[in-house]
Amino acid sequence: MCGIVGYIGNQDTKDVLLDGLQKLEYRGYDSAGIAVLNEAGVSLTKVKGRIAALRESVDHSVHATMGIGHTRWATHGVPSENNAHPHQSASGRFTLVHNGVIENYLELKEEYLHDVEFHSETDTEVIVQLIEKLHADYGDTAQAFREAMRLLKGSYAIGLLDNEDQDTLYVSKNKSPLLVGLGEDFNVVASDAMATLKVTDQYLEIHDREMVIVKRNSVELQKLDGTMVTREPYRAEIDPNDMEKGTYPHFMLKEIDEQPIVMRKIIQEYQDEDNELKLDPAIRQAVKAADRIYIIAAGTSYHAGLVGKSLIEKSARIPVEVHIASEFSYDMPLLSENPLFIFISQSGETADSRAVLVKIKELGFPALTITNVPGSTLSREADYTLNLYAGPEIAVASTKAYTAQIAVLAILAVDTARAKGLELDFDPMQELAIAANAMEILTDQKEALEQLASDYLATTRNAFFIGRSADYNVCVEGALKLKEISYIQAEGFAGGELKHGTIALIEDGTPVIALATQENVNYSIRGNVQEVVARGANAMVISMRGLEQDQDAFVIPHVHELLTPLVSVVPLQLLAYYAALHRDCDVDKPRNLAKSVTVE
Ligand code: F6R
Numbered sequence: 001m002c003g004i005v006g007y008i009g010n011q012d013t014k015d016v017l018l019d020g021l022q023k024l025e026y027r028g029y030d031s032a033g034i035a036v037l038n039e040a041g042v043s044l045t046k047v048k049g050r051i052a053a054l055r056e057s058v059d060h061s062v063h064a065t066m067g068i069g070h071t072r073w074a075t076h077g078v079p080s081e082n083n084a085h086p087h088q089s090a091s092g093r094f095t096l097v098h099n100g101v102i103e104n105y106l107e108l109k110e111e112y113l114h115d116v117e118f119h120s121e122t123d124t125e126v127i128v129q130l131i132e133k134l135h136a137d138y139g140d141t142a143q144a145f146r147e148a149m150r151l152l153k154g155s156y157a158i159g160l161l162d163n164e165d166q167d168t169l170y171v172s173k174n175k176s177p178l179l180v181g182l183g184e185d186f187n188v189v190a191s192d193a194m195a196t197l198k199v200t201d202q203y204l205e206i207h208d209r210e211m212v213i214v215k216r217n218s219v220e221l222q223k224l225d226g227t228m229v230t231r232e233p234y235r236a237e238i239d240p241n242d243m244e245k246g247t248y249p250h251f252m253l254k255e256i257d258e259q260p261i262v263m264r265k266i267i268q269e270y271q272d273e274d275n276e277l278k279l280d281p282a283i284r285q286a287v288k289a290a291d292r293i294y295i296i297a298a299g300t301s302y303h304a305g306l307v308g309k310s311l312i313e314k315s316a317r318i319p320v321e322v323h324i325a326s327e328f329s330y331d332m333p334l335l336s337e338n339p340l341f342i343f344i345s346q347s348g349e350t351a352d353s354r355a356v357l358v359k360i361k362e363l364g365f366p367a368l369t370i371t372n373v374p375g376s377t378l379s380r381e382a383d384y385t386l387n388l389y390a391g392p393e394i395a396v397a398s399t400k401a402y403t404a405q406i407a408v409l410a411i412l413a414v415d416t417a418r419a420k421g422l423e424l425d426f427d428p429m430q431e432l433a434i435a436a437n438a439m440e441i442l443t444d445q446k447e448a449l450e451q452l453a454s455d456y457l458a459t460t461r462n463a464f465f466i467g468r469s470a471d472y473n474v475c476v477e478g479a480l481k482l483k484e485i486s487y488i489q490a491e492g493f494a495g496g497e498l499k500h501g502t503i504a505l506i507e508d509g510t511p512v513i514a515l516a517t518q519e520n521v522n523y524s525i526r527g528n529v530q531e532v533v534a535r536g537a538n539a540m541v542i543s544m545r546g547l548e549q550d551q552d553a554f555v556i557p558h559v560h561e562l563l564t565p566l567v568s569v570v571p572l573q574l575l576a577y578y579a580a581l582h583r584d585c586d587v588d589k590p591r592n593l594a595k596s597v598t599v600e
Pocket of ligand 1: 348
């Protein structure tokens with residue numbers, strides 16, 4: 001949700017800002033802007049649209065060695081040039097970029113800014129106008145900035161330029177990600193280290209409600225009460241090649257293909273030299289001690305949680321509830337006596353999940369985060385973290401993170417079962433290795449899946465996915481993939497549920513994709529397929545080797561029944577991908593979405 005970059009140094013800043021924003025486009029891409037500051041003042045460029053359009057609009061003849069940039073995912077106000085960041089104060093002295101949502105912007109407007117004329121519909125403009133007002137009182141930018149930050153309620157990551165000071169960039173954050181990158185004779189600011197990895201791999205974390213005074217050769221970190229803070233920088237361990245598409249037309253296709261590699265990486269990371277499972281003993285203890293596990297997540301990660309529930313209950317015999325983060329925050333169920341909360345989040349920044357984490361920490365309950373970004377907010381604020389080792393996921397539609405989440409949950413489930421002394425006929429590493437090979441076989445069958453996408457999904461208005469037990473959990477993910485990137489209205493249903501209402505929507509030619517990978521329900525799901533076919537549906541059955549029938553459209557290799565979701569999701573990801581291509585959709589950056597959802 002919005003990306004921020006800032007630079008202060010001795011080089012021209014435009015390329016660092018534009019390249020950084022390009023890398024942050026996954027966070028939002030409806031409008032963008034940069035402001036650069038030199039002796040002539042601020043030069044501001046804003047566009048409705050993407051970074052490519054911004055690059056074209058920027059005046060490349062302006063030379064400046066400091067600046068800030070922003071790529072937006074609209075919250076307050078439509079995507080437009082006017083609402084795009086950076087925003088400026090009434091006099092034009094202050095220029096600011098912001099990621100997050102200011103909850104008390106109306107109160108601030110009323111109390112401090114009733115005489116100010118606003119030029120945008122954003123909550124952000126309130127911040128920059130407020131800084132100017134406070135500057136009139138304090139006569140000092142750092143003090144005005146600090147006071148303004150103290151007045152803000154909500155989430156923010158902010159970068160500020162002061163026209164009259166070409167040596168300082170002011171930044172602060174609360175609940176939205178922001179890092180300072182350290183260089184020689186320059187420093188940068190970014191929502192994600194990925195944005196500025198080209199110029200530095202040394203980063204300094206900013207904690208919530210801290211501000212940083214960033215100069216060319218120094219960085220001063222302080223709390224909002226003015227107390228100085230010292231913190232060691234860390235090295236960002238991201239391989240820059242992981243952030244490039246290489247020869248792939250889209251990140252999504254690359255990331256689908258990377259899934260077998262990610263499975264093998266997970267096996268390697270969670271296994272010691274004696275082939276024993278390698279997990280932090282404190283995590284083992286925390287899971288074992290729980291009388292109930294509450295999985296909290298959103299979207300695709302929530303779907304991985306549904307699979308995780310069945311893995312943990314079947315292997316470790318601990319009851320598990322899976323909750324949509326945004327619902328749990330406001331409608332908390334009765335909790336057990338010794339709960340453990342597991343947060344599943346690719347980005348580790350999802351605001352809905354974080355809101356729950358904050359609440360349950362207040363209640364004193366333990367929390368484990370399963371994430372692809374170990375230094376992320378959810379990782380830092382939980383007691384324990386399990387890393388997904390999936391590498392950066394750039395496409396907005398999550399693919400490899402979903403399968404990585406399931407693999408890590410499987411390892412956690414078996415590890416807990418073993419710690420509890422339970423007998424299992426399931427060697428997770430061996431079965432994950434088999435699943436990785438199966439995934440590879442599937443990613444080699446793109447032509448067949450492209451043909452199926454063209455036959456079933458190229459022109460349809462809607463589609464249904466049906467499955468039972470483990471297959472049902474994958475159906476909801478398959479439907480989400482299809483709708484988010486191809487804009488086909490798609491729903492995943494439990495096979496037996498369709499006839500309780502939704503079957504009314506089936507008409508001649510409606511695509512129904514059925515998963516049949518579960519032996520104990522194979523007979524029933526096939527019955528459900530007959531029911532929809534009898535009403536005109538165009539049914540596509542995807543079954544597993546050993547359970548297949550002649551008329552099935554696609555057969556996946558045989559894997560352990562607990563791990564079928566890892567494999568059955570791959571054809572659904574590829575069907576969604578090819579359906580989106582057939583419909584001329586922007587696969588990696590679907591409309592209205594952003595990768596990291598940092599607003600509640
Ligand atoms: C869908 C998708 C989203 C995310 C959701 C949670 O493809 O990516 O549904 O899964 O926004 O994000 P994380 O996992 O970062 O918490």
